[in-house]
Amino acid sequence: MLANVVISTLAVCIPSTFLAVLIGVSAGYFLKVKRFKYRKILIRIVYTLSGLPPVLAGLLIYILFSRKGPLGFLDMLFTKWAMIITQVILIVPIVMLYTLSGLKNIDKVLENLDYLNIKGRKRYTAIMKEYSKEIMYAIVLGLSRSISEVGGVLIVGGNIEGSTRILTTAIIFEITKGEFSNALLLGAALLAISFTFNTFLQILQGDVVD
């Protein structure tokens, strides 16, 4: 039972964090470096969306993927994919926002790369190396948001046992039944996963907190 819920949790949170960081960091970089017409208003939208209530994201995805909705033919409502998409929508703006503030001195870094005449793929690898700590922070940020989120995934996932029941929605379910000790146990499992991931990421990067 618990193992099943833990596996489902990982199967939702890992891909959603991965996709959100991939999209969020590149979009954030683009927004930071490139100058174009609607840049300022776009940044303002990102700021707004970073506070998007999970239940609202859940509702929008629900309507989108309901069989009567525009993407209903995909048959994705009440699956992990719907949950992943909801979480990506919630995490991307946060990661973008973080990237915008994390890429300080980027102008200098780019200048140096121009000076050394480093172009193409090498250039992006160099930028990533320079900001690896910031990227790591973005992953930690995304993961903690995705693992603690409940409102959105409950709506689009439906809390189906053995499929879309993850730790947070299982906690809600146990509370509705008045099984508070079970809920606490699931909460402990949630924290344990969070701790494991953070430890893992910190080893990977060297201590992020210096």
Place this chain on the structure above:
Amino acid sequence: MKEGKLFKILASLLAFILVATFSYLSFSYSKTYRIATTTSIYDSGFLDFVTPAFEKKNNVKFNFISVGSGQAVKIFKNGDVDGIIIHEKSFLNELKKEKLINGYTAFVLNYFILVGPKDKKDLLKEVKSVQEAFALIRKNNFKFVSRADNSATYIREIEIWRLSKLKPDFEGYIKSGLGMGMSLNLANEKGAFILTDEATFYKMKDKLDSLDVVYQNPKEQVLTNIYYFAYSPKKAQLSKFASYLKSKEFKNLVNSFNQKFFKKEVYRVVK
């Protein structure tokens, strides 16, 4: 170990985790049916107890989505689930009229009961009907928790107020907007009365230390709580499940469920 080597090992481990989760996600099950169900019959553990035998025999899998009856009907109407289990007949008649279902199967019942604070139990001793009990609560301005959602239990509560020719407009009337379990917890904390179904109450009884049954009467029509199963005509294979709900095998499972969790007859098979 050199730092670079450690980094490489951990990075490949990270890549492995990613590949593993994505391939896990693309793994698909055999034939799966989605059934929206009212919270009460699911939260009591009943459905998870009686369906595995059927699933195994027919090599299918049921995914239950536990929501209020009102929401269950909505998502069924949208076509997001293949079948529904609810305990409000009017909803089903509506679906039938719209030709979204061909019919429905009544398969199990229990009774609505009025529970309330232990110390007020004696006050309702002389009461002869649930309407009278409601009137007494209102007159004394006792606390009463109403789910005030679109659930079958709430619809039944409103029906009782209507029969008693009274409006639930007193100060003690609390609208929770929560599911049955949470509302029972709320009533327990506040020392309030609440209309509930037997199964949910007895399943949670040991956690509801200040509540007790204050009125019950299986003979009153308005307190009978029948659960129905209906399915989309597009999923004709689900007729097998409908007949299973009328089988001897199902009946035996209901009996063992009662014995295991309640030590008395709570869910009764509908003939």
